[in-house]
Amino acid sequence: MCSIEERDDATIVRVSGDVDVVGAPTLRQTLIEVLAHGPSTHLIIDLSRVPFIDSTGIGVVAAAYRRVTARNGRFSTVATSEAVLRVLEMTGLVKILRVTSSLDDALRE
């Protein structure tokens, strides 16, 4: 469900599958491990292969955002699917989580 890639100063967590109450714990665990390994300066969560996310999944992403920004890191999210963008827009998190439509855009953040 999650794969991790290091590129320059960024750690990219690519997620696939639904991030609902079933999938969110896997993403949470991955992010805890990534953040424990530490201090990459830019965390990118790539949700472009996530067809669905709910408040549980958004909570996991927001928790990672808080951890990264608390240590003065950069944080970006990639999202393209209708359902994911819908929740991010509706909750007003599009700007806070620095949502972009492609990984290249996120890397330039």
Added chain:
Amino acid sequence: MTNIAEAPEATGATPRDVVVITLPANSAYLSVLRTATAGLAARLDFTIDEIEDLRIAVDEACAMLLTQARPDAEITCEFSLDDDGAISVAVSVLTVDGQQPSRETFAWTVLSALAGEVDSSADSDRRVTITLRKQGSGPDR
């Protein structure tokens, strides 16, 4: 046990169709319910955004109830496809505590923002129900 029962096809005199879906109260079945919800919303000519809203709202309501469901309980979703182009959904489950979901949670905020009309109730037998109603804009409205 998964069981999908559809009311008889409307003949023109029937004002609405009711679809009842009963699933084990297990999060593994949430994706099945989301797919069914999207299919029903599409039947009423909901727009893509409205379908997404309803799909997420039903998921949120069920996920909330699953946290307090009795072991081996079934979750029941009753969809009323109204003739004014709205869908009313009642999601209910027998719970361990009979408590209505807190309205102070992020999940409830998301649910009410997406569905428009949302309410909850609890019976004396500790069955907790979340009801929501989503009006579609549809091509004819």
